Amino acid sequence: MAKDMTKGTPWKLILFFTIPILIGNVFQQFYNMADTIIVGRFVNIDALAAVGTTGPALFLILGFAIGMTGGFGIIAAQRFGANDEEGVRYSVATSIILCGIITVVLTFVSMLTANTLLKAMNTPDNIMKEAHLYLMIMYAGTGAIIYYNMIASILRALGDSKTPLYFLILSSLMNILLDLALIIIFHMGVAGAAIATVVSQLCSALLCTLYTARKYKILSLKMHHFKMNKWLITTHLRIGIPMAIQSSITALGVMILQAALNVFGSDVIAAYTAANKVEAIIMQIFNSLGLTMATYCGQNMGAHQIDRIKQGIRSSTAMSLIGSGIGICINVFFGGFLTGLFMNEVNVEILDYAQQYLNIVAVFYPPLALLFLYRNVLQGVGESLFPMLGGVTEFVARLLVIFTLPSMLGYVGVCLASPVAWLATAILLFVRYLVWAKKLPDEKEIAEDFT
Secondary structure, three states: OOOOOOOOOHHHHHHHHHHHHHHHHHHHHHHHHHHHHHHHHHOOHHHHHHHHHOHHHHHHHHHHHHHHHHHHHHHHHHHHHOOOHHHHHHHHHHHHHHHHHHHHHHHHHHHHHHHHHHHHOOOOHHHHHHHHHHHHHHHHOHHHHHHHHHHHHHHHHOOOOOHHHHHHHHHHHHHHHHHHHHHHHOOOHHHHHHHHHHHHHHHHHHHHHHHHHHHOHHHOOOHHHHOOOHHHHHHHHHHHHHHHHHHHHHHHHHHHHHHHHHOOOHHHHHHHHHHHHHHHHHHHHHHHHHHHHHHHHHHHHHOOOHHHHHHHHHHHHHHHHHHHHHHHHHHHHHHHHHHHOOOOOOOHHHHHHHHHHHHHHHOOHHHHHHHHHHHHHHHHOOOOHHHHHHHHHHHHHHHHHHOOHHHHHOHHHHHOHHHHHHHHHHHHHHHHHHHHHHOOOOHHHHOOOOO
């Protein structure tokens, strides 16, 4: 059901909109977690490391696509907040056209460069073959990931955070069943894990499309909505491209981090992979609240309710800090148990490496929470430059740490790379928000005309 976030108590709207997104994002993480757990338990540690080492390369391509679709959704949210139904339809049609073009380009480029990316990350020879196979299948399914994220961003723009959740739960269960069948019964190894992920994601997108086509009249598109319009395309790309670039710049930093990590060998890679999956679950608290605020700010920006935006930001800041406290407790007290789920036999050395990483990053969860929050806030109000500069800041900070601290601190230096990058970026984005809040844009500047 569509939800108008320009009316009602801000903190209640934000909280109850966030909860379904959080549950959905956690289930989406189960795609990769199911792959990792089943591969780690029913294949071997090298296979676990192979799947884990592809993460940054996947993030580089898929992060670009997800950032782009998120930007397109902000335009639709602004039109919905302005009660411009035709504007919403034109925005959705433009998103479909651009996503189709992006899918073709990204699939071709990613599959062509997969082997080069893995070599650039110093992928160990003993896991190179399986890593390449897993990455190629995932890249071949780029369209499925773009398709689902486009649908989800459109629904969130309309204030519906529940519908994507229902289909994600269904597809997550499907992914687990396919993983078990393809890996345990058919012995397909990492290839089975990748195929299960792509097929499940595609099913989720198709079912979501069929449901929303019947439920939402506002999404009933006609041929004239798909007419190529230079102004519409430019407007969407103006928001979408900086968000996509920001994600890709962040991914480049993570790739360099993975390259620094890979020189420590398969055991350390496996430990980092398992710990990273735990961290990814915690991140969904911050990511979900950020996505909510992008929609909340987008709709209220379209309705020109600046004071309401600021009120919502105060409430969401408190929620972010509470969420970071929960994340710290999970890392410190349950990190060892959770990382142990990824192994068929307990390896004390690997568990120690994993817990060490989780303890270090836990300290930096508060700035990470604020990073997600203020990045999405700025994107929601139409500020595309500083979120992109935030990506550059994150990249530079991570790079500086990688080329200095590991030589002095070893593995601990690698573990500090992302936390330091989070802190630097959070400071930049928070300062930019304060400047924006003091110098509010004129209503004429924030009003969009789709006619």
